[in-house]
Amino acid sequence: MLDLFSQLLTDYTLRTVALGAATLGIVGGGLGSYAVLRGQSLLGDAISHAALPGIALAFLITGSKAPLPLMLGAAGTGVLATLLIIGVTTTTRVPYDSALALALSAFFGIGLVLLTYLQQHAGAAQAGLDSFLFGQAAALVEHDVVVMAVLGGIALLALLLFWKEFKLLAFDPDFGRSLGFPIRMLDIVLTTLLVVAIVIGLQTVGVVLMSAVIVAPAAAARQWTDRLGVMVALAATFGALSGVSGAVVSGATANLPTGPTIVLCMGAIVIVSLLLAPNRGLLWRWWRQRSTSRRLRQERVLCDLYTLAAKHGAGNRPHEAATLDAMVSGPTRTVYVLRRLAEQGLVAETPDGRWHLTDEGLEEARRLADERNLVLDATIDDA
Amino acid sequence: MSLPQIEIQLVATVVAVACALPGAFLVLRRMGMMSDAISHAILPGIVVGVFVVGSLHSPLLVVAAALTGLLTAALVETINSTGQVKEDAAIGLVFPILFSLGVILIAKFAGDMHLDTDAVLLGELAFAPFNRFTAFGLDFGPRALWTMGGVLVLNALFLALFYKELKLATFDPGLAASLGFRPRVLHYALMGLVSLTAVSAFDAVGSILVVALMVGPPMTAYLLTDRLEWMIGLSAAFGVLNALVGYWGAHVLDVSIAGTMATTTGLVFGLVLLAAPERGLIAQWRRTRRQKWQFAVEMLAIHLRQHENTPEAARECRVDHLQEHLNWDGPFAERVVERAVSRGSVRRENGHLRLTDEGREVAQEAATRT
Structure with a gap:
């Protein structure tokens, strides 16, 4: 050269x-x-x-x-x-x-x-x-x-x-x-x-x-x-x-x-x-799209957990991942999303494999629900 | 005329018609430059085909090159669909790159093969009669006549079978898609035909003439008619005319046949552009002129009608008053009045202008029209 x-x-x-x-x-x-x-x-x-x-x-x-x-x-x-x-x-x-x-x-x-x-x-x-x-x-x-x-x-x-x-x-x-x-x-x-x-x-x-x-x-x-x-x-x-x-x-x-x-x-x-x-650039756009859709999926699951929590009146009540699967349209396996949320400390897994919001997660979910005007037919007591 | 001369003209005629058929749709679909792009971009396809097949005259070669043409169309669409590059820029990118690949392949590997870039770009129709199609020891005429004849039949068949679909997809792609006619499939089919035609023709007439024959005659026909059937028919006719005039021009001047044919295509378009009965430049100019005078006469009639039988009529209805009122300068006003008089709408009576009955009708009609 x-x-x-x-x-x-x-x-x-x-x-x-x-x-x-x-x-x-x-x-x-x-x-x-x-x-x-x-x-x-x-x-x-x-x-x-x-x-x-x-x-x-x-x-x-x-x-x-x-x-x-x-x-x-x-x-x-x-x-x-x-x-x-x-x-x-x-x-x-x-x-x-x-x-x-x-x-x-x-x-x-x-x-x-x-x-x-x-x-x-x-x-x-x-x-x-x-x-x-x-x-x-x-x-x-x-x-x-x-x-x-x-x-x-x-x-x-x-x-x-x-x-x-x-x-x-x-x-x-x-x-x-x-x-x-x-x-x-x-x-x-x-x-x-x-x-x-x-x-x-x-x-x-x-x-x-x-x-x-x-x-x-x-x-x-x-x-x-x-x-x-x-x-x-x-x-x-x-x-x-x-x-x-x-x-x-x-x-x-x-x-x-x-x-x-x-x-x-x-x-x-x-x-x-x-x-x-x-x-x-195409790679740049692809990466941005991927991270956006990943973030949206996480927020969706947080909101679903929040909805479930509201129905039961308790913020930290654990639920089956399968229940969350059923709430999401499409073939998404929520368990992967939950693991990623757990890494961020927003949800936690119970020993029997069920999932619940942490205090931090509850706060984040409340903020998201507020942002999206999520209407709940029940309220949650602060845990 | 000698036999080779007749054969050359036959080949040229068949090529011209074969190119005009898909060309008409290219022009209508605003894809004229795709003929240029595809006819250049097939070069690497031809080269690779020659490597694989080992001969310049194999049907497989045609297939390989036609696939390259489709690849060109697909690449242009892919680049365009990223939304980062406009379609014309995408075309301007793809074909020089593919053409460069072809040139480099030829320079590197095809030294001893009968294939050079000049031949692809320029072609040599004069050699067409030397390459014969022989079978069972019999001579069936120039090979180019048979291949181009085959392409012509294929093009005609495609147009006949999918005429309604092509027409709809060309003039109303949205409706075509909603009726389930798959405009995209038709688009690629058309691109395939263009590639096939370009590949088969390159060896006889060169890629530049393919471009001329594909867009020139349909553009010329487009100036003359509003009916698709007529446009296709006229395209074919103009194609034949250009080919034959071009051939004899080359014969007389002793220059490149492809060159004269392309030149003739441009000249014939220019002539029709000037002289076309409705859309020609001369017709446009005459129409504008006629409208200008007609409008002026109508204005005059309305003006006179307005002031007819009123106290100020004596003042208003004079030629020199038009200058103030209609903002016409003296000579122009005089000429308008002359025209109005000769048409019988206005009479001059000792310096005053008077409407005739006819003139009143003109004013009435013009006033109600606006």
């Missing part, structure tokens, strides 16, 4: 790939948080597919494979697809997700047409453009990473500058409109920033897997916090972490493509977060 990380510092290719993947993770995680919160998780998938024709067009026009023109082209068609999707869903009854699916496949189709056209006509110069389909992290050079970092930095800076406005847009756009904020404009700007985040990642993970970079870190971060700032920071951290570990692991293993490895790292973080995050 240490070996791997020392390699990270010395190996040029590995360091470049890791830096690129980290950049992509930070920007994708940060902006993806907004996409996930605003119910646009799948928009990222549509945008990344729609970027393909832009890449091909940019190459067709400039004839170069320099990262900046390709990214600009990709961003152009990505934004166009987003606008078309919004246009179609607001003017017709076509559902949003179908519009996404059609935009995704039609734009990708155009991209495919252009790529095959280039293959026929542009000779060897176009070779490598199809690496955008699945990404080719290993082919990243320092210049690519610099462009990624600059564009991503601008996007994150914009996110910080308009923090308050975007927050309003994400949580209560109607309120924002009533305050006079240009919500429509903000929506377009934030979506454009998302496009930037996607575009800078295409070369590393490709169009198909980009969706995970947008959704996974954000969905994982959401489990740990209810605060937007913390969520964005956590998502960026998770993104960077999976980017670097994906790059390192795939660099150290033969035949392990980088993009998919990064996505699997993100998947692992999501699973851990879903299970373990405090409050929202």
Whole structure:
């Protein structure tokens, strides 16, 4: 493991790939948080597919494979697809997700047409453009990473500058409109920033897997916090972490493509977060539910003992566990509950195996009965 | 046309119709992106299937991959049901992870197998005629034609048998559940069909085109009709149209067939979006315009009726007065009056406006309507 990380510092290719993947993770995680919160998780998938024709067009026009023109082209068609999707869903009854699916496949189709056209006509110069389909992290050079970092930095800076406005847009756009904020404009700007985040990642993970970079870190971060700032920071951290570990692991293993490895790292973080995050995590919830239902069962038995005691007019009169079984609906064996109550000193077992309330238990039961407005047709003398 | 060309078009047609049938329900049930998710997520199923079976063309492979499709639907539902992740985010999580697993499996273990990720994603329809189905020493045509034909029959059969149930579960899931139709079982059955169709089609047309053919034609049909039967029929028809136009487009331009078919699907939707008789953008624009003028003429008629035969009629019933009273600027008021005159609701009499009998009726009707 240490070996791997020392390699990270010395190996040029590995360091470049890791830096690129980290950049992509930070920007994708940060902006993806907004996409996930605003119910646009799948928009990222549509945008990344729609970027393909832009890449091909940019190459067709400039004839170069320099990262900046390709990214600009990709961003152009990505934004166009987003606008078309919004246009179609607001003017017709076509559902949003179908519009996404059609935009995704039609734009990708155009991209495919252009790529095959280039293959026929542009000779060897176009070779490598199809690496955008699945990404080719290993082919990243320092210049690519610099462009990624600059564009991503601008996007994150914009996110910080308009923090308050975007927050309003994400949580209560109607309120924002009533305050006079240009919500429509903000929506377009934030979506454009998302496009930037996607575009800078295409070369590393490709169009198909980009969706995970947008959704996974954000969905994982959401489990740990209810605060937007913390969520964005956590998502960026998770993104960077999976980017670097994906790059390192795939660099150290033969035949392990980088993009998919990064996505699997993100998947692992999501699973851990879903299970373990405090409050929202599934294990946490399971444990809380168990302790709640255990407490409710105990209180129920205490109240039953109290009812029996009231009927007999004596607080410490012992009863059979079977009597209590009969009072509880469902298959609960009260004897286990009684033993747990005995540990707390609320009930005690008589030598012949019957159970009665202790003084403490009586007091606790009286308090519970009071709380629940338990109506008794008799009173108990204080023992 | 040569024989391979005819065969390619036949395969494309059958694929298009086979995709359109479950696709219509996907669109109506707002699950269009499930076609994208499933068609990507079946990759690990295909890979594992190939490992186990050893061939790309075995019925068992189809079963393995279709099960992966069902697994995708189940995973999405499980994650969504925890209430911690929204459904769209769950879809966006599950399919890239499964797809990544598939890509990694291919890269690690399938080096010497005839299977690569490009093929799954993009497909190559042009190769369909080379893979023949032969039995008893006879050539029965392209294998893809038979598999997709089988899937088409299965899809059609399922729709025919469970048409009423699907319709009810799609439009009123609550009622369907209360009548005991098990919407969840139907949901998974539909997901199974989508997976089966995607798996069988990937090798011929690739998963992206499967998405286009599943959602594109039904969306186009949805703009044209309100009847489910018509929608399904039109979807199939549009699917065939897209496939054939796409094929010839690719032929002329010498580019990817799947690419042109997906492009055509988008273009045809765009055209119908513009030109559809009722829901099209042009029709919407014309309707709004017509309503605007009709409303203005009615307002004018009501205004004139209000002041007819009153002392202030001479003052109120002039074109330039409309500006103050109805807040219409001069040119607009003039155009409204022109329209009203040409419709015979209003007469001009030396600078004053007078309602005709017809105009009185218009005012009466508009007033009672509101």
